[in-house]
Amino acid sequence: MRGSDYVVKRVLFAIGTVFVAVTLNFVLFRSLSGDAVSALRCRTCTQDFKEFQRRELGLDKSKWEQYKIYLVDLAHGDMGRSLRTEEPVRSILWEPIKNTLPMVALGTLFSIVFGIATGVIAAWRRGTAADKGALWGGLAFYSMAPQWLGLVIVLYLAGWLGLPTSGVKDPTLGILSDPSAIEVVVDRLEHMILPALTLGLVIFGQYTLIVRSAMLETLGEDYVLTSRAKGLSNWATVWKHGFRNAMLPVITLVALSLGFIIGGAITVEYVFSYPGIGLLIVEAIDQRDYPVLQAAFLLLTLSVILFNLLADLLYFRLDPRVTE
Amino acid sequence: MSAPLLEVQDLNVWFDLPNGNTLHAVQGVSFSIRPGTRLGMVGESGCGKTTTVLALMGLLPPTSSVSGRILLDGTDVLAGGEQTISPHRWRDVAMVFQGAMNAFDPVKRIGEQIAEPMELHKQVSGKEASARVRELLDIVGIAPNRARSYPHELSGGMRQRAAIAMALACSPRVLLADEPTTALDVMVQAQILDLLTHLSDELGLALVFVTHDLPIVAQTCTHAAVMYAGRIVEQGPTDALYHETRHPYTRLLWAATPDLESRDDVVSIPGVPPRLDHDIEGCPFAPRCDRAQARCVTERPELRSMGPGHVSACHFAESLAAVS
């Protein structure tokens, strides 16, 4: 198989990064061991109780010991218990993940579609008003703080479109009768659209820029001139030769902007009170629920690493020149 | 004597410059080609030879203006601009570009790309097209099974041949080759030149060969046109240009090429060609000419007949005969 060593290299790198992420996670959170306990909010906490908690959380052992325990626990999927509710973190994360994933996926889809459309138009009609419009539009949206855009959308757009602006489902659904599967899906979608749209709008601008310059660069390549010389029309040339080549950098860019996407998702969920991982993180910060925060952060980091790996492999599949 | 296949009459090309001026890149170029003719266009970089051949295919950018006539089988194809030229692209006149290494789309196989113009113009497809692709590869000396290779999997020389195969796809009658052997090593160069000569002899293909390398022209071409500052300064059968050089520039070009057997010093031509963004008074070569006189600076020399099919633009062309 072509370049199987490339695949192996990337997977190994991903594993290495996972290791770094896990360790970083540990270092970040454990270094506040003392704070975590002393920040426990309980009205009747005595010193003894705090000592007990400390031992429970293993904070009395050496850092190295703690590290090993951490790794073992993690391998078993044990991410501790919420300081607030005593529930195992693992079960707290489940619902929010189910909510966040489709919303972020939808938002990313919006951004890719908007970005490619505007980028292609801008390159295609280079120098004309359409080019300037697409660029400025993309840039303007890209310069908006996501929470601000979210607020503006809630203020002006939501009422007009009749879309809900908080939560993930209609609380009245299912009270009078069993909702059908379609009704549930539609309901979920309705709640997802505004946050996803906000996310998509805030992000697409940088794709516009990249698609445009990738397109322009591609269009300046000799094989495009050759294609025109062979008699293909502008449109056919773009479609058959320009597109594929120009889209390759987009994959890389999406992978690189994952951090920004997640940041945007967190703020957007906060604005729209959308009960996903983002909102969970915000609440955990507010309540100093460090185990939850730590687990959520680790989860996010691991997802990003995974997606980067997938993006790498996808790029590899699409570009036959990648061999090393 | 067969009628001229391709005749260029008084071709002029101007480019709009960002500062508002125009660059007069091609100035009054005329030549005619019969089947089996191999015309070499020689000159330093910037003399207008590439622009001339691009004009023949109508591949000039929107910042350019063209005047003159391009007669294909007696009909002016330039008159209607894109409309009249595009039907002839690849079918009557095809081109092998400078740096043909990049003429291929990196993400598609070369067989596909060679077949592309066939499918577009001649409506052959599928099995017929594949068969013809293999035939073409065979003609240029590439193993037919390489049709499934990607461009980066071929060596430079092979890619050049593949580019030639692609150019022949629709059986054109005129092949334009822009520096097809630059950036190839000497052995491969020789092979390509042999191939082109062979194609011309066997298929009656007319060749316009753009290069800065005069010895190649001497080796391969039946006729030569020497260009300087956008104009043809000497033109005629290669033999005549070699044995009866009638222009100081041509003479210097011959002298500038190192001769393994001679003990003479290599002569280089000092100075640089003139800028073409304003009109030039007198002979454009005068500043660098070793035989320039007062007349050369004020009066522009016109092309004058020096013999059958041999013209030169120099006031003192006849006196040159004594020297060489």
Add this chain to the structure above:
Amino acid sequence: MSPVQTGAPPAEEAPPTRSLALRTLASPILREPSALVALAVLAFFVFLAVASPLLVGDDPKAQVGEVFEPPSRELPLGTDGGGANMVSMLVAGAQISLLIGFAAALISAVIGGTVGILSGFFGGRTDTVLMRLTDYFLVIPDVPLMIVIAALFGRSTWNIALIIGVIYWTFTARLIRAQTKSVRERVYVQRARALGARNSRLVLRHVLPQVTPLLIANTVLLIAYAIFAETFITFLGLGDPTAISWGRLIENAFKDDAIINEAWWAIIPPGLCVMFVVLACTILGQALEDALNPRLRTGHLSVRRFRVLPSPRRQEP
């Protein structure tokens, strides 16, 4: 494959002078109208930030009217959720937001620039090690990391700036590394090396002047990122509680239920300010980078075709 050739042979590269470096920065700005506008906008906000104490007096947070009072002649942008003058809040906010933005970008530039130059200049093991480090850093999502570190460590303005700066150095590092590598291969550097110049001299006199314009261009872009990041952090409640920044103003609007009160004057202006500054930095930085990383490609597709002029009748020779 440019059809436009002027016929002049490439000049031998000479080492750049300081004035040349400045000129390479100035000319793309002066030539491009949008970049000029961007510079003007940025200058305006910088002025606001610097002059802020003079413009708003002692306490911009002082209550001057009812909560969420709509705009009027005395209060052009009304009041916020605490009854304070929105205009004062905005101007005060400019100071902190821009300060954080510039400081963070500077930190990033210094770290990233150093790593990039070291990596690009020395190559070999230094390069590999540094780039590995960068690679690992790059994969970890930036915004969540910032949020977490801010949550854990610090809520002061300087901490925030530091955090943002430390996170973003990787982008600069890669860019500067590439540029350093290409400069290292240039003729005059090789020559200086052959003459026995020490590394430090090579870096200071040859590499640095060539790399600095690009570094500046990149830093301008980073300012945009940094201001953005600040709004993220503040919005999630992690900012300095005593500092007024635009991010804080947006957060206030949210927390104080400006939406329910339909107080658009409390919501829209701070976000607009952020948008304008970020936009200005992006345009400026992009214009600079584009000019310094020339990609002079002419597109081979054209909407309009070449023009055909009527032939003047001429005698054949």
